[in-house]
Amino acid sequence: MSSYYLRFVGADTLPKSLSKREVEECFGLSIEDIQELRPPRFRGTARLGAAVQLVMLRATGRHPDAFSGLPSVLLRYLTSALGMNATDIASVTSLYKDKDTRYEHQLWARERVGFAVVDDTTKPLLADALGELSASAVSVDDLIQQSEHWLFDRRIVLPGDRTLRDMARMAFAEQENAAIAAVRTCAPPKQVQAALSLAFSKRSGPGGHTVLEWLRTPPGKHGQITLSEVTKKIECLKSLQVHKWKLSAIPLNRLRAYSQEVINRPPSATKFLSEDQRDLRIVSFLHVTLLDQTDLAADIGARCLTDLYHKASGKVLKKQAESAVDLRAERVKLKDILYDTQLTDAQIVAAMRDLVPKNGENFAGTRAQFVRETLVKEQAPRMSALLNALGVLEIKGEETDKALKQLKTLRDLSKRGISSLPEGFDVSVADPSWHSLLEGPDRKVALAALKASAATSLKKAIKGGKLWLEHSSRHRNRADQLIPETQWAEKHKSLIRALSLTDNPDKFLERVLGRVKAGIGQLVQAVEDGALTIDSQGHIHIAPIQALEVEPQVTKTRESMFNMIGDAQFGNMLVEIDAKSGFSQALLGRRAKDMAELKAVYGALYTHGTENTAKGVCAMIPGLQVSQVSMAMRATEASGRLREANSRVIEFQQSMPIAKLWGQGDKASSDSMTLDTSRYLHSARMEYRRKQHGVGIYVHMLDTWALFHDQPIVINDRQAAPAVDGVEAHNCSRREDQIRLSLLAVDTHGYTNAAMAIAKLLGFDLCVRLRQLSERKMFLARGDTVPEALERLTVGKVSLGKIRAGWMDLLHLVASIRQGRLTAGEAIARLGSAARGDPVHAAADELGKLLRTIFLCDYFTIPEFRREMHALLNRGESVHQLQRAVYHGRVGVSRGRRADELRAISTAHTLLTNVVISWNTMKMQDVVDRWKVAKHPIDESWLRRIGPVHFEHVNFRGTIAFDMDPYIDALIERPAKQRVARLQ
Known part of the structure; x- marks a missing residue:
């Protein structure tokens, strides 16, 4: 079941703002249900009571609250389905004359849907599950939500909130106690006390900051000064023996969660925690800081080296330009000497020797040689400083x-x-x-x-x-990222079968080479039919894709549709989509307690996802304080919360019937968008087209228009790693009954041969719109001959021996990705050109060449496939325009310096973009439904060509007001009431 239809799990009351579609999809009665609810077993209002018990248990996993009111739309649907007269009954209690009948109906509903109650058998299992889930949960509220879904999946009636909360608190406490015990074991008490003493001491210099504040200060602009500051922090941490603390018993995400608490609160607040709590958080903070600063030092050092090469290259270009002028002048002088009739041969030779002295500068050699010489002779002090700084690693x-x-x-x-x-x-x-x-x-x-x-x-x-x-x-170390060798030796066959692959490379290559042969046959047929030509230089030429004609009906339908939708305020869009999807509940780990807290969450989204600061957002939202927004921003930065909120919005958008006309959800495209920023941000780079500093936001878009994955990247870097990483994360995070992505369309930056091979082994196709496609050559296995019709085609050779030699290591890597030991992005980032000579890289690169040949054959010979790819990528460009409307400014000077903050900016921006797409989809569906009722002519082919990224009707700026009254019961947690005892 889609997670959108699971959003009511754990609820014992329903919001009054339920729509008719939500009732039919989430609380529907089947024909068999209606048969069961007929007399003589159920009579009168008891039929309605039993129906309420049934649909509530099936949708929420709980029996309905006895005293809370029932949504009128639900009652109307149930009475209509049962053939009863409409009623205005206020609550479940009103449906029953005695409690015994209600308990009998609850028992019948459990038997009907196959639910059991929590007993002595399931309680230990639930406790064990909570213990595992607590390793990744951010808070007790998050753990409660996860436990509710765990029980629901196993068809167990959810116990009362207090029971679950007590068990979640116990699991959380056990997880923390285990972490404290690991700290006591792995970090000697004397070293911990020394670390605490230094962390809370004042650091010398202006400002009077503590060492703890200095350690958590994010880096500035990349350069030698920043690198020196980073290495000082590493030296400080190593002087405290932090590098000797082996904390592998604590999951890294828990260490980061404890570390984040230290970053988010003042040092004084951390100092006065209980001894165990303080030591755990400080040790975690110091350990995580060492990891992050080490990564940062390596990245900044690599960037500094690149800068030195760029400076040397610039000097070489300048010298070459100057020498070209000198050589032109010397050529004139040389010509005058050679053709001077008054000079003898000996005088000409002497004059030429004077003009070109033997010990003069030598201009022989390549430009790369000149760059190396300049680097060595003119940048030697900086190179020495760079190596000295990295000596701490x-x-x-x-x-x-x-x-x-x-x-x-x-x-x-x-x-x-x-x-x-x-x-x-x-x-x-x-x-x-x-x-x-x-x-x-x-x-x-x-x-x-x-x-x-x-x-x-x-x-x-x-x-x-x-x-x-x-x-x-x-x-x-790569060995630490892969499945251990002993485990791989024991279980590699079952792991390979789980990937639907084979440990015999020849069987796999037989299928691939068969596809290559078929693709080459398609090319031969296309050449013979005149569908494509090959010029004398070996380049393939095909007729360009002709854009589909703009049908007047489509244009008129789009205009009429959005005229009916009308103008909208972005703030009200947030409220309405939140009421339908519950994304604020995902951001907080629970429903908001009051309107002020909910406004703060929306303000945090505005601050993260747009160019506004917290102060600017508070000026736009009356009654909101900067402290409230800052606190909500820290809550939303917690690991996974923004991602979960985004998933809820996507699920809601895809639940609309109109979304199924745009695509089946099994194809996607990805591309990068640049957010302008300050050059003092260490991850900022110059965008070569607009000559502006910026950071990249790499987004993946489904064929249904929703943005399902995002991550911040360094612009101008190869984007193949984040491209494959997004699809694998999406496929692995989905429920088993959900559609997996089978195709990802990218541009040239999002592709490498190795990435295409890894993607295929992970179960999807990486399809690339290559720049200068006609010049990209095909590849055949060494020994294969090119057909006569393609003899002018430029063809490379692939070594099957390299694929065979690295096949098992390649499968080892892919299986490790699937098990979550490393991400697909990390794996592909290490399989770039820097990995040449590695057997795994060689196998992936050679296999990728064959797969690219198959893709190019299909691309050249199947116009429908080519059009589909271009349509996916063009949709991404349309979404970028909407993203620009949401975030039209630049990232502030002081923002995005921390990796978690930059991720929050990226995902919040994606979430706000999806809110607009989902709201447009919902309103478009409403218009279509009204047109169908009114018999208005509407064709599905027209709707397929009308996308939900229209934003001219949306007001993103100005004073922001939230109209929450119609949805207050869906957004705000109701006050606690005395609950009737439930049958457990």
Whole structure:
């Protein structure tokens, strides 16, 4: 069952604002139900009472509250279905003359829907489940919601709120007690006391901040100063022996949750917690900070190295431009000398030697060589400072790795105080492109060259996973990210079967090569039919896709539809969609207690998801205080809450019948949108088209228009990792009965050969709209011949031996992704060009070439497939316009510096965008329903071409008012009442 239809699970009362569609979909009676509810078993109002018991238990997992009123729309539906007269009965109690009859009906309803009650058998199982769920739950309220769904899935009647809450609190306390015990075991008390003493002490310097405040301060602009500050924090943490604390017994997400509590509250509030609570949170904070600062140091160091290369490249370009001018002038002089009839041959030779001296600057060599020489000679001090700063990192790897050998040599020379590279140094440890500089006569320059070579090699090796960092979360040892070798050896066959794959690479390749052969046959047929041509350079040319004609009926229908919908205030959109989907309940972990808290949640969404600050939002929402918004912002930043809220909005949007006309939910597209920001944000980069600093928001969009996944990225980086990661996260987070994505359309940035292979092994196709598609060559297995009709086609060769050699390691990686040991994004990020030489990379790259050939054959020869891909990607561009309307400014100078805050900005922005899409979908469905009742002509083909991303009728700015009165019972938690005893 879709999670949208599960939003009433745990409720014992229903909101009065239920719609007719919600009643029919969530509280409907089947023909068999109506037969069971007929006399003589049920008579009079008892029929209605039993029906209420049945539909409430089936939809909520609980028996209805005896005293709460029933929605009139539900009563009208039930009386109509049962053939009874309409009634205005106020509550369940009013339906029964005695309690015994109500208890009998509850028992009948349980038997009818197959529910059991919590007993001595299920209680231990529930306690065990709560123990597991508490490892990932953010709060007790979240744990209660998860336990309600756990019971509902197992057809067990939900016990009273107090019973569940007590059990959840106990599980949460046990989880925390286990964490405290792990801290006491792994962190020596003396070290913890030393850490506490230092953390709450004042740090020297202006401002008078404590060390704790300094440690939690987010980084500024990337650069040597920021890198130095980050390494100081790492040194401080290591001086406290934090790197020796082995806290693997505590799940990382729990450590981050405890750490976030320290970040969100003043140091004084943390200081006066109970001893156990304080030690647990401080130890978690210091441990997580070490992990994050290590990752940050590696990222900023890599960026600083790139900056040094850019500066050296700029100087080379300038020198080359100047030398070009000089050479033109010398050419004129040379011409004058050669053709001067008054000079003898000897005088011409002498003049030419004067013009071109033997010891003059040599312009031979490639531009890359000049860049390396400039880097070594002019950026040597900065390169040394960069390596010295990164010396605090513990870089690990195989002893035979060349980058580690270079680093070891540099450390030995530094210990001995040697300032030049010794003669006879073994240059084979470095890339051949550095050999000429390492063998040069100036040994100081040679040492500078070794430092530059080592820094470059370390960057590539860490990015490609050949080297790893101790005390890091993103640059861990690959062996720690994969299924342990012993477990893989025992269970690899069952794990591979679960992926619907085979451990025999030849069987898999047989199917792939068969598809390649069929695709090549399609190309041959298309050439013979004249559908495509191949020019003399081996490029394929096809006729461009002709846009579908704009039908007047579609345009008129769209205009009429949105005229009927009318103008809307964004604030009221939030309220109405929240009442239908319950996203504020997901953000808080419970329903809001009052209107002020609900307004604060909406204000937090505005602050995160738009360009406004908390102060600016409070100026737009009368009666709201900055402190309220700030507190709500911290609550929404909790792990998973914004993502869950977004999922609820999507489920509501997809529940509309009109959404099924746009797509089946099994295809998607993805693309990046840039949010302008300050250049002082360390993750900001210059966008090459608009020459503005920004951060990327990478979003995935279903074929039903909803944005189902998002993540912040560094712009201009390859986007294949987040593209595949979003689909895998979506497929694995869905219920088993939900549709899995089978196709993702991306542009050139979202593709690599390795990513296409990983995607296929994970069960979906990565389809790419390549730039300069006609120039992209096909690949065949080595030894296969090209058909005569395609002899002019540019064809590459694929090594099947490399695929066979790395097949099991590749399956090991994919199985580890599916088990959640690492994300698909982390895996693909390590399979980029920096991983060349790795057998896994080689296998994925070669397999990806074959899969790309299959895709290109289909793309060139199947116009419908080509049109579908372009339609998906063009829809994404339309959604970007709506996203710009929601977030039309830039990220503030002080915002987005923390990774969790940047994620909150990204997901809140996506949530607000989905609110507009869902509200438009709902109103479009209402208009269509009215037209059908009125016999207004409407064709489904017209509706397929009308999307829900229209926003000209929406007012996003100005004073914001929330019309909550019609939905107050759906949004606000009702006051506690005396509950009647339920049959347990």
